[in-house]
Each structure stands twice: as structure tokens, then as C-alpha cells.
Amino acid sequence: MRFAHIYVEERAFGYPLTEKILAKIPDAHVIKIKHYKDVFDRKRQDAPLQKEHQALIIAVRDGSRIFKGAPVCQSFGNKNFYYASSMMNCPFDCEYCYLKGMYPSSNMVVFVNLEDYRADVEEKLREGPMYVCASYDTDLLAMNSLTGHADFWKETALDHEDLLVELRTKAAVDVKDNIPNVIYAFTLSPEEVVTDLECYTAPVSARISAAAKAIEAGAKVRLCFDPIIKIAGWKEAYEKLIGEASSRIDFGKLTDVSVGTFRISGDYLNKMRRAYPGSKTAWYPYVIKDGVAQYEPETDKEMQAFVCGLLEKHIGREKIFTWN
Numbered sequence: 001m002r003f004a005h006i007y008v009e010e011r012a013f014g015y016p017l018t019e020k021i022l023a024k025i026p027d028a029h030v031i032k033i034k035h036y037k038d039v040f041d042r043k044r045q046d047a048p049l050q051k052e053h054q055a056l057i058i059a060v061r062d063g064s065r066i067f068k069g070a071p072v073c074q075s076f077g078n079k080n081f082y083y084a085s086s087m088m089n090c091p092f093d094c095e096y097c098y099l100k101g102m103y104p105s106s107n108m109v110v111f112v113n114l115e116d117y118r119a120d121v122e123e124k125l126r127e128g129p130m131y132v133c134a135s136y137d138t139d140l141l142a143m144n145s146l147t148g149h150a151d152f153w154k155e156t157a158l159d160h161e162d163l164l165v166e167l168r169t170k171a172a173v174d175v176k177d178n179i180p181n182v183i184y185a186f187t188l189s190p191e192e193v194v195t196d197l198e199c200y201t202a203p204v205s206a207r208i209s210a211a212a213k214a215i216e217a218g219a220k221v222r223l224c225f226d227p228i229i230k231i232a233g234w235k236e237a238y239e240k241l242i243g244e245a246s247s248r249i250d251f252g253k254l255t256d257v258s259v260g261t262f263r264i265s266g267d268y269l270n271k272m273r274r275a276y277p278g279s280k281t282a283w284y285p286y287v288i289k290d291g292v293a294q295y296e297p298e299t300d301k302e303m304q305a306f307v308c309g310l311l312e313k314h315i316g317r318e319k320i321f322t323w324n
């Protein structure tokens with residue numbers, strides 16, 4: 001891993017996962033800190049510069065760890081929809097990522113008190129079956145070899161059949177398991193978007209191969225065409241992408257597909273614009289509707305309908321979930 005500096009909360013030193021992570025990056029400079037927020041929430045940080053020299057922060061998460069799903073996220077028809085935040089920030093660097101407006105820092109935080117997350121899940125399960133997106137504020141699968149967080153969620157799912165976990169990724173992960181209540185969600189974007197806007201992520205052809213292999217292994221696989229980005233020639237780009245995906249992936253075996261145009265909370269967009277004055281994505285003249293920045297309604301509708309239309313040639317409409 002490329003972390004040269006690792007900040008460790010004093011109390012995190014007692015956790016076996018902390019020792020495991022530190023042992024995997026023996027050359028990193030370790031700095032003891034009192035609380036992760038002393039580093040992560042500092043004022044006047046240069047987030048773009050930090051991304052180039054990303055530090056790791058190992059910490060213990062108090063307070064809320066599992067949250068009700070936000071309105072801009074898709075529930076896929078699940079009633080008790082939550083997302084978990086066991087890591088903050090991502091090894092990848094997508095220009096459009098809402099985390100750029102959400103966090104004051106680009107450094108990554110890994111929480112090591114995973115047993116507390118398990119206890120939170122068990123408490124919520126008392127109210128009924130639940131669906132947890134475990135990899136929203138990060139990419140757990142891309143980080144799994146260092147942190148083991150994706151493995152933790154898989155083990156928790158194995159122990160609780162009324163828990164459904166989604167692990168979303170832009171990595172080309174080699175899925176070998178077929179746990180019935182774990183969904184591997186591969187985000188697919190046209191090559192142009194990957195090259196220009198999804199820095200450090202796996203090439204889209206590799207993600208398609210990984211999704212195809214995961215299906216062969218019997219895993220539950222979701223394809224996410226989300227966010228759809230309005231690039232020049234977006235129709236041709238998405239036609240090519242879905243053509244390639246459908247020629248290599250058995251769409252009949254997909255759990256489902258998600259489709260959503262780019263959207264971001266207006267508040268995050270303002271922060272993103274301040275932190276990234278050169279970002280074309282951030283400075284697009286979005287329309288703000290109910291506090292959410294999005295493409296003009298006509299464009300938004302057209303993009304979503306066009307992509308759904310392409311997908312309907314390969315998968316039933318009932319398996320296509322849209323954001324609005």
C-alpha cells in the first residue's frame with residue numbers, strides 16, 4: 001500500500017486489526033494521535049494535495065456507525081435501508097465523487113472496532129430484516145487486502161440471513177464466494193469517463209470481466225450505471241458500454257441493475273466547488289431541486305430513459321432500479 005504516514009488514535013492501538021494493518025505497511029511513519037478528528041477535521045486542509053500523498057488514519061468509531069439511507073441513494077425496494085461507515089474516503093479519485101464535498105480531508109480513515117458495528121447490526125435486526133450498503137463512503141473491496149472490512153461484512157452476513165449486504169466497487173475484484181445475502185455491485189462507466197474522471201480505478205473492461213467471473217462463481221451481482229455522466233457523445237458512449245457488458249456478462253443471471261444520473265446534495269456541491277475550482281464536473285450549471293443538484297430535468301429524464309432503454313434489451317424492466 002502507498003501510505004507513507006499512518007496516524008493512529010491512542011485507543012486504537014489495543015485492537016488486533018490495528019496491529020494487522022501496521023504490520024502490512026512496515027515502512028510507514030506512524031504518528032500517535034488523541035482523536036482522528038484532530039487530523040481529519042482540521043480547518044484549511046488542502047484536500048486535492050492530500051489525495052496525492054494520502055495518509056491513513058486508524059481510529060475507533062464512537063456514536064453512530066450505521067445510518068438510514070439518504071434520499072439520493074437507491075433502496076432497491078428494501079424497506080429497512082441503511083448504510084454503514086466503517087471507513088471514510090477512498091483509494092480511488094473520481095472527479096465527481098460526493099465525498100469531495102462531504103469531508104474536509106482526503107486522508108483515509110479506517111475504523112478498527114468492527115465488533116461494535118456487528119452489535120449495531122444485531123440491534124437493528126431486532127426490528128426486522130435489513131439492507132446495508134457497506135461500501136458507500138469508500139471502496140471496501142479495493143481496500144480489503146489491507147483492512148479486511150469486506151471480509152468482516154461477508155462474515156456478518158453469513159451469520160445473519162436476514163441481513164442483506166451490498167459491497168459496491170470500481171475495482172476488478174476476484175470474487176470466489178457465493179453468499180446468498182451479499183451483493184457484489186460493480187459500477188460500470190464508459191471508457192471515456194473512466195479515463196477522464198475515475199482516477200486509479202480499474203479499467204472498465206476489467207470490471208466487466210470481474211463481474212462475469214463473479215456470476216460464474218455463483219455470486220449475487222448487481223451492475224450500477226450510476227452516476228451517468230453527461231459527457232460529449234454520451235449516447236454512443238453508453239451504447240458501447242452496455243453492448244460490451246451484455247456481450248460478456250450473462251444478464252439473465254444478474255440480481256439487478258441500477259441506473260442513476262449524476263446528482264449531489266447542493267451543500268456538498270458548494271463545498272466541492274470551493275475545494276476544486278478547476279473541476280469541470282463541479283462547475284457544471286446544475287439545477288437545484290429539493291436541495292439536490294442535478295442535470296436539467298429534461299436532460300436528466302432523457303439520459304435515464306435512454307440508458308434504461310438500452311438495458312431493457314437484455315434484462316427485464318422489473319430488475320432495473322432507477323434513482324427517481
Ligand code: SF4
Pocket residue numbers: 090091092093094096097098099136137138139169170
Ligand atoms: S470509487 Fe466511489 S467512493 Fe471512491 S472516489 Fe470513486 S465515487 Fe468516490
